Amino acid sequence: GAVVSQHPSRVICKSGTSVKIECRSLDFQATTMFWYRQFPKQSLMLMATSNEGSKATYEQGVEKDKFLINHASLTLSTLTVTSAHPEDSSFYICSAGGPGGSPLHFGNGTRLTVT
């Protein structure tokens, strides 16, 4: 089945620094990937849609200059949290769809802690 790999699984960074999270589709090509954020005891919130070869589409209220998304190839999308602050601490999850309209599959998430 379709496999989505996310790296790193955990990261701790200092306030003001930037953090990059990678999302890879391992056995299929994904022209579209999605990035979600999840705070404790809450549901997943869609942040943006990552489109291969073009600009990402951000959901309302998500700052595009803070959460930089790059989808440079059909198997890799990256999310960079710039100038991270403690309130950016969260669980970030990516997803991608396999070919032929098959269901979306999710990475195992990245736990970001900003100190």
Next chain:
Amino acid sequence: DAKTTQPPSMDCAEGRAANLPCNHSTISGNEYVYWYRQIHSQGPQYIIHGLKNNETNEMASLIITEDRKSSTLILPHATLRDTAVYYCIVRAPAQGGSEKLVFGKGTKLTVNP
């Protein structure tokens, strides 16, 4: 996308069937019903999806009512490892995997020994 309504929590005894309901009364004709689950601190896991007919796979069965306004996910023999938050999502499929999923609050299923 059509909204879904799920009970916030349910309990089930280990070894028994777990039946998780979902209401989607405003579902459109081309929208599928998807079920995912999320075990603590992991990414969501795809379980099953369907349009009109009942579906079964190695993980679960999906029963969709004839009017498609509600559905039930059935885990036939629940184990402790099935404890998770279960999400019912309604969405029209798009080509090339471009269909985004909007998550509600889901049902927290606790399987008890």
